[in-house]
């Protein structure tokens with residue numbers, strides 16, 4: 083057990099994933115300052131929009147204040163495309179069911195509700211920890227009225243894109259990709275963020291590259307991009323005065339933020355390489371333990387390795403009970419659990435994190451439909467223990483965790499984190 087071992091603390095905290103800044107960003111920010119483009123228009127915005135189009139392979143990129151804003155406008159675009167313009171005071175998805183990834187950050191699904199829609203959560207698969215195509219197909223059988231699907235690529239690992247796309251195509255559903263965590267990751271050589279009709283990336287502070295905040299809507303649809311641009315600037319019409327014919331939002335990216343992103347962009351591949359090296363070192367260092375790293379389809383996909391995660395074998399789990407706010411565990415020789423390992427990592431001043439708690443288990447969403455491969459799929463605590471659980475998301479949440487994945491972590495620091503994890507299984 084880790085408590086018996088006297089590991090020295092790191093002087094500086096090892097973060098889960100923190101921003102890595104370069105002088106170029108500062109230069110673009112200062113340029114914006116001197117040119118007085120301290121606004122939501124300017125050369126930095128134009129430049130990052132075209133850099134992203136070039137990298138991702140989409141025709142249009144609309145720079146916005148956050149990835150969440152991008153997902154919101156994506157929902158609105160999808161809703162209006164399918165259901166038409168909503169009545170005044172109604173959302174574009176008013177009362178409509180929208181299929182969504184279940185094991186993800188809540189920013190993937192909140193925008194459905196912003197537009198009045200009802201998320202239907204689709205269970206997770208074990209191969210990439212993303213939306214399960216089998217459960218998605220089942221959701222269309224149960225709820226044939228679903229016409230919008232939002233899917234995330236968790237922790238930078240592309241999901242089963244071909245299968246998911248084929249199912250959506252078959253049922254005439256529009257895809258929204260939440261590529262907030264997966265910028266630079268590709269599936270069969272094609273970048274994530276280019277598979278759906280309307281897609282989102284994020285430049286939040288802990289993402290693979292950052293603007294401190296910010297995000298982008300990506301699409302090949304020229305008219306949709308123009309609409310999103312207009313909506314994001316309070317829906318100001320091209321009139322001689324402030325003319326408003328639709329509901330608007332203040333969602334534009336600042337030219338200062340865009341300067342930070344612009345300076346980051348040339349370092350994207352370098353960050354991916356560093357994150358991959360971190361993943362591989364964990365994989366090697368933990369190989370004798372009863373754990374596995376977060377899986378990916380090595381044949382078809384290249385993750386960006388944003389976060390390294392691990393999952394403990396069922397047989398090696400000690401008792402762990404999680405309530406709504408806190409967790410208990412009973413230490414056991416040869417076994418461990420995420421709660422113990424996260425505590426151990428924190429004790430040496432490093433930051434890990436639980437897996438995203440599935441949306442169907444969140445108090446705000448637990449009355450929503452949740453579709454699994456078989457059975458009713460509502461999770462029981464420690465449900466994996468009886469082997470009958472088909473709630474894959476809750477199983478991964480119970481047994482998995484995110485490891486410190488900061489690209490500035492030294493090899494020596496990572497070795498000590500690995501040693502601390504090993505000690506948990508003593």
Ligand SMILES: *Cc1c(COP(=O)(O)O)cnc(C)c1O
Pocket residue numbers: 147148149150151186187189190234260262263283284285286295296297
């Ligand atoms: C970060 C993140 C978002 C939201 O991006 P913001 O820029 O923080 O609004 C959305 N979805 C996922 C999966 C994320 O990790």
